[in-house]
Amino acid sequence: MLKLSKKADYGLMALQHIASNQYGDVAQARVVNTKEIAEEYHIPVELLAKVLQTLSKSGIIESHNGPKGGYLLGKNPREITIAHVLESLEGPLGIMDCSHEKDGDACMQREHCNIRTPLLKIQSSIYQLLNNMTLQDMMGGTPLITIQSVATEQQGVER
């Protein structure tokens, strides 16, 4: 349950790879292309291309056309949240159909629905979790976000 799509998997892998080449040991920023990533992680080139195009449209990465072209991060890894990446590739977070619908929608159960409120609470918690973890946190041996830090974040404490 709650499985991420392949697009999301591939997207995150690619971002981690791009970030490593741009901010990693090698001081020089290096443009990396689709084919290189696809071969490194054994994923279909065309599908990865589509994923990268989507990320590019969202401003998460920027594309450079032509020979020696490829992709670079569009922002600092600290500013790229997992939530933004996933929403870009899979659409807005919504654990149920009526998460983002307006009043008078097509949900037959709406008026008698007894689980909407608590589920929205869960959804909000998951979103906070994903929104407080960045690409930076996924790189290197950097310690990941903990539940505690999510809690403090909710209280308005800066990271």
Next chain:
Amino acid sequence: MLKLSKKADYGLMALQHIASNQYGDVAQARVVNTKEIAEEYHIPVELLAKVLQTLSKSGIIESHNGPKGGYLLGKNPREITIAHVLESLEGPLGIMDCSHEKDGDACMQREHCNIRTPLLKIQSSIYQLLNNMTLQDMMGGTPLITIQSVATEQQGVER
């Protein structure tokens, strides 16, 4: 993204309904059948039946056959976690394919995978969230679990 299946939605609604009739205002425990729930929330009878059967197998509810039959909760609402309900209906929680696989599995990216560890961390956090919220929390006006309480829970504090 991360949308729950209809089965999960229906299951949670039904459980809330059963619990309300068993532990609600009416002191007398009342057996409620599939048809009644289906009509109340406008969901297909047969599909709901299947969902309830699954929940019954998991011991979350218990079935009573024959006329005047139906379902009752198998445990106290405090002991029925959302995680257990969802896993019963949708299979084990796994935000990626390789969440529960053994070594030497079919994941082509496994050896070069750079996102497995952080994603497992996220998965673990989500699981804690779902495992610390019970059917009791979903009933009535009872305050729901908060992020803070999840954090304290992780530190071993009793609810």
Next chain:
DNA sequence: ATGGTCTCCGATCAAAACAGTCGTATAAAA
């Protein structure tokens, strides 16, 4: 005791979402 009714139960079918593929167009560097 037995028939009838009501329920749970297992197998089956159709629709939708997803992963992956193909071909072509466009843009930049050599």
Next chain:
DNA sequence: TTTTATACGACTGTTTTGATCGGAGACCAT
């Protein structure tokens, strides 16, 4: 101008999901 890269759209096969059907078993009234 040729090469090499991304950008874009349409298409196909597969998996998952949602929904449906017919049957088997249990209870209650007669």
